[in-house]
Amino acid sequence: MKVGELTITELGQRLAFGGVDLHVGPIIVRLKTRIASLVENFATLYADYPIDTRTGLADIRVTIDRPKSLRRYLWPLSVFKLEGRQCFEPFALSKAFAMFEWGLNWSVMNDVHWMLNIHSAVVERNGFCAILPAPPGSGKSTLCAALVNRGWRLFSDEMALIQPIDGRIRPMPRPINLKNNAIELMRSYAPDAVFGPLFEYTQKGAVRHMRPPIDSVERMHETALPSWVIFPRYEKDSPPKLTHYSKAQTLIRLAQNAFNYSILRKVGFDTLATLMDRCDCYEFVYSNLDDAVETFNNLKPTEAAGAVSP
Amino acid sequence: MALSPSQNPIPWVAAPDRKLTWRTWDEAETVVYDPGSGDTHVLDPISALVLERLEHQPMTRDALFEEVGRELGVDVDATLRGHVDKTLEDFDDLGLIAQGEA
Numbered sequence: 001m002k003v004g005e006l007t008i009t010e011l012g013q014r015l016a017f018g019g020v021d022l023h024v025g026p027i028i029v030r031l032k033t034r035i036a037s038l039v040e041n042f043a044t045l046y047a048d049y050p051i052d053t054r055t056g057l058a059d060i061r062v063t064i065d066r067p068k069s070l071r072r073y074l075w076p077l078s079v080f081k082l083e084g085r086q087c088f089e090p091f092a093l094s095k096a097f098a099m100f101e102w103g104l105n106w107s108v109m110n111d112v113h114w115m116l117n118i119h120s121a122v123v124e125r126n127g128f129c130a131i132l133p134a135p136p137g138s139g140k141s142t143l144c145a146a147l148v149n150r151g152w153r154l155f156s157d158e159m160a161l162i163q164p165i166d167g168r169i170r171p172m173p174r175p176i177n178l179k180n181n182a183i184e185l186m187r188s189y190a191p192d193a194v195f196g197p198l199f200e201y202t203q204k205g206a207v208r209h210m211r212p213p214i215d216s217v218e219r220m221h222e223t224a225l226p227s228w229v230i231f232p233r234y235e236k237d238s239p240p241k242l243t244h245y246s247k248a249q250t251l252i253r254l255a256q257n258a259f260n261y262s263i264l265r266k267v268g269f270d271t272l273a274t275l276m277d278r279c280d281c282y283e284f285v286y287s288n289l290d291d292a293v294e295t296f297n298n299l300k301p302t303e304a305a306g307a308v309s310p
Numbered sequence: 311m312a313l314s315p316s317q318n319p320i321p322w323v324a325a326p327d328r329k330l331t332w333r334t335w336d337e338a339e340t341v342v343y344d345p346g347s348g349d350t351h352v353l354d355p356i357s358a359l360v361l362e363r364l365e366h367q368p369m370t371r372d373a374l375f376e377e378v379g380r381e382l383g384v385d386v387d388a389t390l391r392g393h394v395d396k397t398l399e400d401f402d403d404l405g406l407i408a409q410g411e412a
Binding site: 277 | 331333335336339340341343345348350352353
């Protein structure tokens with residue numbers, strides 16, 4: 001059963017009583033909430049996601065509700081709890097969905113250590129993944145959103161989850177988090193895409209989520225090998241420029257961008273080293289999204305990632 | 311004038327307890343993982359050569375100058391000595407090498 005097959009009333013009842021166990025790639029997330037706006041936003045942005053009705057087991061259990069204190073009568077707030085523990089300061093009630101998304105990222109970063117987790121977008125085409133690590137403000141999510149609206153499959157706009165045992169990447173497609181100028185840019189670039197509400201005045205400015213393409217959600221259990229690591233950087237008026245980058249320096253930058261490299265220790269190093277064996281590494285400067293997509297479409301997969309020579 | 315640690319004639323040797331893991335790409339890009347500290351280091355070709363030689367046997371700095379010069383096919387001059395001395399100091403600070411017999 002998918003979230004979108006429930007009426008909003010049925011979904012609200014499930015979320016309020018017992019919660020909904022949602023398949024999000026390799027993990028099952030249980031969400032409980034009685035907040036009407038969160039139910040509504042969740043219904044929109046997670047409509048294509050399957051609900052787990054068989055196991056009753058969830059990897060991450062999240063509750064978001066109004067605080068019990070008297071403050072709630074003065075300020076409409078929401079509280080994020082992981083495994084029953086409050087993790088952050090209360091958030092504006094109207095922005096509960098944004099808090100769910102950030103809190104879920106935080107939960108995965110802190111709890112999922114059976115895979116190497118790198119702060120990065122990941123997209124896939126023809127069976128090969130491109131990893132796009134970059135700091136906030138570099139245009140990573142915007143480029144990722146453009147690519148998945150032009151034929152690439154969304155693995156994640158936030159984290160690359162790499163299995164140490166075979167180096168394959170696990171998809172964890174979630175709504176793409178667009179910020180500030182990227183919001184209007186993407187609304188005109190992908191007019192058919194479904195967007196959630198606009199959350200203004202957050203710590204990261206204005207935020208709006210884009211629903212992932214249905215194909216990415218339906219293939220959330222289909223892993224792929226990485227073939228490229230590309231550090232993107234938006235630069236006004238720049239032509240697209242793809243420059244080879246050192247594998248050793250790439251490994252160091254990925255280690256610095258990984259949430260659990262120091263926890264996995266040698267397993268983390270071996271996973272990154274194998275990734276470098278498979279991938280071509282680049283720095284990429286761009287300003288125009290169509291040019292950027294064309295550059296990505298022209299990438300040749302490496303033989304080390306399984307590509308067959310012509 | 312006292313000799314700095316790197317100039318001391320006592321041989322250098324790779325720390326035997328570190329069990330470094332090496333990876334090299336294109337014969338020029340090397341990274342090593344140090345399980346003792348959990349740190350990962352990028353090595354330039356000269357640094358990689360110095361550490362690799364010291365993993366195999368203790369060597370004095372003079373012997374390392376000769377070895378690096380021979381491997382690179384260059385004269386042992388002040389620039390090469392300076393680079394090797396700085397490499398030895400850095401590795402010493404990181405605990406990757408020490409002075410004395412293995």
